[in-house]
Amino acid sequence: MLTAVNVLIALKVAVAAVTVLLLASLLALALGKYRLHGRINTVFFVLTLAALLGLEVVVRLLQPEMFEDYFVRTDSVTAFKVHLAFSLPAAL
Numbered sequence: 732m733l734t735a736v737n738v739l740i741a742l743k744v745a746v747a748a749v750t751v752l753l754l755a756s757l758l759a760l761a762l763g764k765y766r767l768h769g770r771i772n773t774v775f776f777v778l779t780l781a782a783l784l785g786l787e788v789v790v791r792l793l794q795p796e797m798f799e800d801y802f803v804r805t806d807s808v809t810a811f812k813v814h815l816a817f818s819l820p821a822a823l
Contacts, residue, residue, distance in 0.1 A: 735801035738789060745782040749775055 756771040790798055802808045 735797050749778050
């Protein structure tokens with residue numbers, strides 16, 4: 732079932748996965764394995780882009796009211812705005 736909580740859990744899993752990939756990429760770079768570093772970075776980019784586009788499709792097109800209801804129930808609009816204030820500039 733597609734709920735805000737399920738989407739947030741999926742995003743947390745995706746963030747954990749790409750964090751592991753980023754660390755593996757940095758390790759490959761430190762060990763001088765540049766080809767492996769490039770391959771890991773490609774996978775990192777594709778997974779990050781897929782998660783971002785998937786979230787946007789769900790939130791903006793399929794069920795735009797899903798997170799509005801969630802924010803009202805959990806009173807977490809301020810936390811979300813603070814998160815975006817840090818994450819969006821970091822993504823750029």
